[in-house]
Every structure is written in C-alpha cells, then in structure tokens.
Amino acid sequence: MATLYLVSTPIGNLDDVSARATETLRSVRRILAEDTRRTRILTDRVGADATLVSLHAHNERERSEAIVAWLDAGEDLALVTDAGTPLVSDPGGRVVSSVLDAGHDVVPIPGPSAVLAALVASGLPAERFTFLGFPARKGRERERDLERIASAPETTILFESPHRLVRLLEDLGAVCESERRVAVAREVTKLHEEFIRGTLAEVAAYYERRPPKGEVTVVVGAP
Structure with missing residues (x-):
C-alpha cells in the first residue's frame, strides 16, 4: 500500500514552506501539480527533483487511473x-x-492557508466560520449565495477575483444591513499584502477608488 501526500505550499512567501513539506517533496518521484511551471519554482527552491505531472480541473478524471496505477506499483x-x-x-x-x-x-501535510490567514487577521470572530469558496457569478445561484451570507450566524469567508470584488461588496451591501463588517485580505504574505477592514459600503468605496490586483479573500461578519 502506497501513500498520496496532500502537501500545503506557500501562498506567496516561499519562506513559509515547512520542513515536513520540503522533506515530502524531496522524497517522492512524482508530484501532481495544478501548474507545473509555478510548482517548479518551489521544487527548485527546496531541492526536489521529482517529475512534475499536471493535474487540473480539465484532466483530473483521466489522470486518476494513472495515479492509482502508480500507487498500486508501490510509488508514493x-x-x-x-x-x-x-x-x-x-x-x-x-x-x-x-x-x-x-x-x-x-x-x-498541513501548512499555509489563505482562508485561515485572512480569518485570524480580519478582526472578526474566528470561533465559528463558514467557507464558501468562490460565489456564483449570476442567476438564482448567486442570489442564494448572497442570501446565505446575509443570514449566516457565523463569520463567512470566500474567495473572489479582483475585478469582481467591488460588485460582490455592493451586492452584499444590498442584502445585508448597512453596518455589516467586512475585511478584505489581498496578496497575503506577499510584498504588497493589504488588509482593508470596515463596513461593506466603506470597503466597496475604497476599492472603487483603488481597483485591486492579486489574490483576494473576503471575510464577512455575522449580523
């Protein structure tokens, strides 16, 4: 029986890679990577010479058979x-x-998480929270996502692309009370890391004036 290791990697600052992650990446012959070019930067940094195999949303089904075969052959x-x-x-x-x-x-192999990093620095309650991933972009599904956030009894965390951030904040403002608190974490652990905290209206106005770039995590307080 072989092992598939799920290795958490840095979300920006390569110095955040753990000793255990480094050891694991060095020990295997193959690493399944969403983007082999980005992962090669990390493997070069930690001295791992494994073969990188692309694994993404469009080939996951077909890759699964080969992955199981490698494990069946005793390869971690x-x-x-x-x-x-x-x-x-x-x-x-x-x-x-x-x-x-x-x-x-x-x-x-635990490690960096944009979700938890944004939550603990948000200034919002962290005892209980819900993570929703990326919200739906349109239609009834988006309405349900917004309504779920508006009525959630705990802090809600979600991802959003920078060019859709202002629209998300404005849409949330339309279904939540005007003073609902929110924190936007942008480029966490990177050179231009930024946390903007305030009401939905205040943070939307901030990014209306300063269009955001980079990775964005949104943390919304409960009613």
Whole structure:
C-alpha cells in the first residue's frame, strides 16, 4: 500500500514552506501539480527533483487511473496546488476519492492557508466560520449565495477575483444591513499584502477608488 501526500505550499512567501513539506517533496518521484511551471519554482527552491505531472480541473478524471496505477506499483506521490492547501477551491477531490477507493493511504501535510490567514487577521470572530469558496457569478445561484451570507450566524469567508470584488461588496451591501463588517485580505504574505477592514459600503468605496490586483479573500461578519 502506497501513500498520496496532500502537501500545503506557500501562498506567496516561499519562506513559509515547512520542513515536513520540503522533506515530502524531496522524497517522492512524482508530484501532481495544478501548474507545473509555478510548482517548479518551489521544487527548485527546496531541492526536489521529482517529475512534475499536471493535474487540473480539465484532466483530473483521466489522470486518476494513472495515479492509482502508480500507487498500486508501490510509488508514493505528492499532490500540490498552486498555493495553499490542496482541494480547497482547487482540483484533487476526484483523485483523493479514487485513491481511497483503491485502498491506499491519503496523508495531509498541513501548512499555509489563505482562508485561515485572512480569518485570524480580519478582526472578526474566528470561533465559528463558514467557507464558501468562490460565489456564483449570476442567476438564482448567486442570489442564494448572497442570501446565505446575509443570514449566516457565523463569520463567512470566500474567495473572489479582483475585478469582481467591488460588485460582490455592493451586492452584499444590498442584502445585508448597512453596518455589516467586512475585511478584505489581498496578496497575503506577499510584498504588497493589504488588509482593508470596515463596513461593506466603506470597503466597496475604497476599492472603487483603488481597483485591486492579486489574490483576494473576503471575510464577512455575522449580523
């Protein structure tokens, strides 16, 4: 029985890679990577010479069979995402299910998480929270997402692309009370890291004046 390691990688600052993640990446012959070019930067940094195998949303189904075959042959594998913890709003879920069904071990190597980093620095309650991933872009599904956030009894965390951030904040402002608190974490752990905290209206106005760039995580307080 072989092992598939789910390795969390830095979300920006490469110095955040853990000793255990480094050891794991060095120990395997193949690393399943969402973007092999980005992962190569990390493997070069930690001295891992494994073969990088692309694994993304468009090839996950077909890759699963080969991955199970490698494990059946006794080969341990590592799975990484572009940044942060695998499977969290990223591919890999189908692979993990297939690996477990085949009787192999799946072992997490914990590490950086944009979700938790944004939450703990948001200034909002962190005892209970819900993570929604990326909200739907339109239609009834988007309305349901917004309504769910508006009525949630705990802090809600979600991802959004920078060019849709202002619209999200304005749409939330239309369904939440005007003083609902929010924090936007942008480019966390990177050179231009930024946390903007305030009401939905205040933060929307800030980014209307200063269009955001980079990775964005939104933390919304409860009513």
